[in-house]
């Protein structure tokens with residue numbers, strides 16, 4: 483296994499300081515809806531899910547889980563109920579009822595219209611035609627005009643996809659509100675999904691992982707493939723041969739690695755677009771004071787361009803209310819011109835982001851100046867595949883998942899169009915099983 487970074491985990495990696503571990507990217511996983519499938523199986527192996535389907539208490543996010551800041555006060559939940567009109571509430575109720583019925587919808591083959599992973603759901607045009615619209619257009623079409631509702635939906639698109647409702651496929655937007663309805667809660671750890679990475683690493687074994695090894699070329703060899711890489715701080719050239727290869731990097735990287743694609747890039751590559759993100763970890767010697775609903779796991783600011791922050795120490799019983807902690811703050815760059823967004827991001831410094839974090843969080847807390855100790859910032863240039871209208875059910879995404887010459891298998895969340903742990907896991911298991919079959923091993927599929 484080759485990993486270019488010094489740390490494993492990619493966009494699910496985490497960090498640690500004297501106060502706590504904290505995420506640098508992915509930070510939660512909704513509890514799986516059924517005990518079937520590879521995610522549930524993995525969670526059982528890791529001891530996060532018991533044989534009875536119950537989840538480990540330390541991983542299942544306790545209350546209060548969500549709060550929203552609006553005009554000087556924090557409120558419970560992520561929908562702004564304070565000051566909502568009768569029409570706002572009626573629209574929310576209609577939206578919830580619609581999602582409830584779409585969540586329960588099944589196609590003629592009995593598959594859920596919107597399922598996780600998406601490969602288990604319906605591919606019938608009845609539902610996939612939603613992919614042609616944006617989520618904002620779909621809301622308009624359905625007659626939803628409530629600003630609060632639209633803000634909540636836009637927030638959801640930015641949170642899960644790094645794109646505004648106007649740039650997110652309506653299919654993906656509806657998927658967010660339906661595929662995981664009525665899950666038993668959110669699973670998270672101080673290090674976010676970094677915990678899942680650490681557990682997976684234990685079973686792989688550190689000796690099988692080559693860190694700091696950047697694969698730059700994959701070419702066909704007599705019996706399969708030869709990978710050329712630069713290893714370690716001196717960038718020493720190394721190479722490996724393998725009969726079967728799983729390439730678990732995004733398409734824009736694969737297009738540069740595969741020698742034959744450099745000469746003739748497949749048409750699908752340009753359809754894959756990635757949203758840039760910024761993540762900041764704010765270390766505090768004590769949790770700051772705030773007015774209204776108490777500190778929750780997920781703390782969101784109504785009307786902000788950021789997604790707010792999650793609290794790394796939330797699961798330490800009540801300690802998060804007072805003791806030292808780390809806030810992980812998220813900011814997706816949602817502009818339509820992704821190249822311009824990435825250029826903008828590249829031109830920013832840590833201090834620029836400190837100014838943004840201050841403007842965002844300081845007004846929502848009384849005493850951040852007294853308790854803030856340090857701020858660390860991560861810029862993610864290609865953080866997440868963006869499910870723009872037409873992408874999830876377009877030809878390109880599906881063509882990109884096909885193995886090359888039967889022996890180079892592709893895994894990565896970009897092949898789903900949704901950057902989520904369940905999708906990464908699906909492609910990992912799918913490709914591992916395909917490679918084993920090609921090697922002549924019998925496979926009792928997990929899928």
Ligand SMILES: Cc1cc2nc3c(=O)[nH]c(=O)nc-3n(C[C@H](O)[C@H](O)[C@H](O)COP(=O)(O)OP(=O)(O)OC[C@H]3O[C@@H](n4cnc5c(N)ncnc54)[C@H](O)[C@@H]3O)c2cc1C
Pocket residue numbers: 484485486487490491492493494506507508509510511675695696697698730731732735739759761812862865866893894895896901902903904906
């Ligand atoms: C800020 C942020 C927040 C997120 N929050 C959540 C969340 O809360 N829940 C959730 O489910 N998902 C979340 N995600 C999505 C997360 O990306 C996925 O869940 C998942 O971790 C992605 O895994 P992946 O395998 O697709 O790829 P990646 O994370 O992209 O990993 C690809 C790996 O390949 C390595 N690599 C690339 N090129 C090379 C090369 N040439 N040679 C060697 N190695 C190479 C990279 O270093 C990296 O480790 C978040 C993502 C971001 C950016």
